[in-house]
Amino acid sequence: MGKDGFSKCHPAVNFLFFVGAIVFGVLFQHPAYLLAGLLCAGAYYLLLCGQKALKSMAMMLPLFLIIAAINPLFNTRGEHILFHLFGRPYTQEALGYGFAVGSILVITLLWFGCYNRVMTEDKFTALFGNLMPALSLLLVMVFRLIPALLYKSKQITDARRCIGKSGENLTFRQKISSGMTVLLALAGWSLESGILTADSMRCRGYGTARRTNFQVYRLHLSDWVLLAALALTAAVTVCGAAVGATEAAYVPVFTAAPVSVFLPVYCIFLLIPTIIHIKEVVLCRIFISKI
């Protein structure tokens, strides 16, 4: 399966969406909004990750239930007492609040799961490279450093194994010292290659002028449209939050603002990636059927 449609959009679109989705997800406590968040995040996560999503979602369910069940143990306020545990009341309202907190956590987890899939490192640096060119280059080099270190340390241990210095059959003390030797060798080697990289950077004019930033991603018309749609729906949702449409209180008495026009707008905001994904799949099918 190819990349999903939303991932193909400009990083700015991706980033704006995830900032909105996660901030709203954390702030809104209204049950209707929470339910909308759960459904939309779950749907997109499923589309993105397929089979694997089911597995990780199955892991989230017990987490959700445990958080919900634990909350009343600490929070005893509420009108309807279900039963007494350890001599403390276990209330219906507190349980409800537990479910709300659990949902918030799961929604955040789901959105971050999607974020990791969609906003790859290069997208992030492409987006922020213009604002902080030095920092973004640093990040890129750090990202590259870690796999290089792992690769080199594997080479060193393999090479040492073949001259009978494997680190197996050693006492704990010897193991520590053998590990230190590898670590020192790794440090030396990395510094050495660091010097070469620095030479290569200076050769290509690093530090001779103010850095600019190359963009592989261009803002197409469709990206502008999406940005506008996201901004509009997000703005409406913010207005809704400002007038209190997303407010709810669980303890001591459950009160929630009436469901209004703001809820469908919020849903539209959250569903944008899902809609784009499905649109892409459908279009793809149609185009392929023409071949």
Place this chain on the structure above:
Amino acid sequence: MPHIHIQDLTFAYPGANAPALQDINLTIKQGEYIAICGKSGSGKTTLLRHLKSVLTPHGERTGQILLGDTPLAQVPPIEQACKIGYVMQNPAEQIVTDKVWHELAFGLESVGCDRETMRSRVGEMACYFGIGDWFHKDVATLSGGQQQLLNLASVMAMQPDVLILDEPTSQLDPLAASDFLNTVRKINLELGTTVIITEHRLEDILPAVDRVVVMERGRIIEEDLPKNAAGHLWERQDPMFAAMPTSAQVFYRSSGKGESPLTVREGRTWLENTLPTALKCTQLPNSETGEKTPAALQLKDIWFRYERNSQDVLRGAELAVSGRTIHAIVGGNGAGKSTLLKAVCGSARPYRGAVSIFGKKVSHYKGNSLFANCLAMLPQDPKSLFVKDSVSEDMQEVCQDENRLKEVAVLCQIDALLDRHPYDLSGGEQQRVALAKVLLTDPKLLLLDEPTKGMDCFFKEAFAEILCKLKEQGITVVIVSHDVEFCAKYADFVSMVFDGQVLTTQTPRQFFGGNSFYTTAANRMSRSFFQNAVTPDDVVALFRENSEGM
């Protein structure tokens, strides 16, 4: 109009007694393609580094370098960055960023190029170098050859007037190397970029260059057209002659008259015109295998894959290496050569089949006993064996016996380097120090993974000498290599690996004599006349035999 003008350049590193460069005078015209050759340590790299201010080493210096009419030091750094492109040896270490597209743009970003220009330049370069297919890839997933091509492309994206290449292909396999050099040639011909290159593989580049500069101990000792250079070196019996293309070597050593051939084609034409039509002798005796020695290493029906769901890398590989021989394993990239070695030393465990070393199954060697006085492997990158601050400390890590240490140091010709830091040594020296370290474990079976990578022809000869001595001492040597010339010259047996299987095991003369493409330059040049001449020595010997009494 001179483009780069080096006038009376003399340079000494701080604390060194002899200057690294002495009285260098060189004028390079716009669009020229110049090869600089010389032994390791003759000052090639030091000279090249002087052509770029940011890389110029510290030390005492007299004389000057002009770029156009301006002294190089006065050319602003940003202009130098754009006008002078520089590519070094190690492909991976030169890469700065994590994505191919980002690497292509790195130089342009550094000099503050605007986005539109950058976009078109990067696209243009990706096209020119055929990078389009891997434009979005992670640099870590590329092969060495692709990485080096990327380094070249990202330098070319800045549209330099001069391209300086410091042994760019020394870490590449022959196929990738000739690909790279062809691209350099194309750049020189099509874009008119001046190219200054140092290289070990003169076979490939000498026919293409305009001028050869030979250096020795910091001096230029020869500067001429390629077709004359070999002759001059032959006349003065210079050791650099051994680095010349095979056809030129055969030509002079058979005392040929007229203009020297440089390519295989020219060499063949020359042989055709000089040799008598009726040949007395077209074959050299196939070296007798001698008495059968018991097998030092035996692989039986080895199957291996890296992951459960991946493809088989080795599929039923069978190999028998007889004791006290030098056995070469050759084959293309990804044929499974290195994996075969890994299977022997246990870094890759075959899921089917058995590896026996000296008649005993590997699994029956308990603990570290396999690597104690029995088997040792020299890894591809010698740096992975260096863990201490000096060569002697590094060797003491394996063996504390001073006498033994001396003995091995003398054998590997590193006794003069014992106090140096391993990283300060040249590639060939590092390779020999690593070999010494491996030898200190007293192996009876020695595995070498691409040992001649990055070595010049003198180091190769010295290295081969060591291997022959080891063989005399009763050690079995298994070499995995791309270097067909080296294998043809020094191996007793050659095995070809293809598609995860060992296809044939023959003597070099049988093996390379029977191949038409995967063989040495000497064989390609002489195959229509002689049946099994695989080294320049072979061709010269047969040539003499046939032209006697003419």
